[in-house]
Amino acid sequence: MSLQLRRISLNNFRKFREPLTIEGLGEGLNIIIEPNESGKSTILEALRAAFFVRHATKNQLAQSFAPYGEAVAPEIEVSFNIGADSWKIAKRFLKSPQVEVTGPQGRAQGEEAENRLQALLGFVKDSSQRGDPATYGALGLLWVPQAQALEVTAPGSIVRSSIQATLEAEVGTIVGGAAYERVQKRIDEQYDIYWTPTGKAQSKGRWQAARDRDQQARQAAADATMRLDALEKSFGELETARGRLKVIERELADETEQEQRAGLVQALARLIHQKCPEGLAGVA
Incomplete structure (x- = not known):
């Protein structure tokens, strides 16, 4: 208007x-x-x-x-x-x-x-x-x-009804014409690829291939998850072993403990000599 x-x-x-x-x-x-x-x-x-x-x-x-x-x-x-x-x-x-x-x-x-x-x-x-x-x-x-001017409000029911009627009229024009026939043919072709006439999924073709790929992907994901869990467990054990190794290395590098061990060996030798000097000489 x-x-x-x-x-x-x-x-x-x-x-x-x-x-x-x-x-x-x-x-x-x-x-x-x-x-x-x-x-x-x-x-x-x-x-x-x-x-x-x-x-x-x-x-x-x-x-x-x-x-x-x-x-x-x-x-x-x-x-x-x-x-x-x-x-x-x-x-x-x-x-x-x-x-x-x-x-x-x-x-x-x-x-x-x-x-x-x-x-x-x-x-x-x-x-x-x-x-x-x-x-x-x-x-x-x-x-x-x-x-x-800057307020945004939804149109009332009368406007919505007018828009709906206009759209319905346009759709009605398309539905009865050649454009509808082309669209309907394309929809039917796509439908037949994935579904049977009774509405069930096709047992072969693109649908089945997509289901097989989906199953393979799910199995691969499960296998990868198991390997990841095992790898993370191995990493944990490795870190624990490394920690123990560092403790041993620190103990071996500590000269104080070496001196203490040497002193204990000498004290033990003197004690044995005092208790059994002849036996030590015979052994020597």
Whole structure:
């Protein structure tokens, strides 16, 4: 849907107590440049009210349309094109509320006008107090209020339903055509490689070869694990032996113990000589 704004007019809408009209809006990008607090966001809010807020509502959002402290009726008129068709909305809120929609089918007022607008723009009736953007449909996703440009919110059910219906229509188009036949043939070929017509795994071919490779890989992994455990055990025993060897080497290198052993041998010899000198001489 291509919607192009042509003219916006509002009166007694929030800070605009006097009539304001913006004309000459054309195709492409239209930019409004004004100082801060001059009412740019208010104009956008008036547009949203004209499109999505029902004229007879008395909720908190509609109450906020009236200038502060004044019991007046906010009024909005919007002229726009959808495709080659020209449309016009005129809405009045709060006091003597009314709505009129003019389009290719003629003029409609009241609930008939609201229903025609709802069908045209693809939104649903909003029953919340502050206005629920989820009810505005796909067009509402384009409305980015001030200070909310960086917020990310999920689309409402109406938008999700529209997307789902579009995708289903596209899939339906493919399913009945040559593209579907090609895809289905390819799927069947791949299925036959791995499964039988009854849904069981093939006992030969790629499936069996893959199972054999998997079994071989599992056995090789188990064998490698056993060898690794044995190797780690051998390393542990080797480290223990090395520790014992270092102790022995330190003992052999200790000269104090050698001197003590030599002294003990000499003392033992003297003792034997004292006890049995003749026996030692005979032995000598």
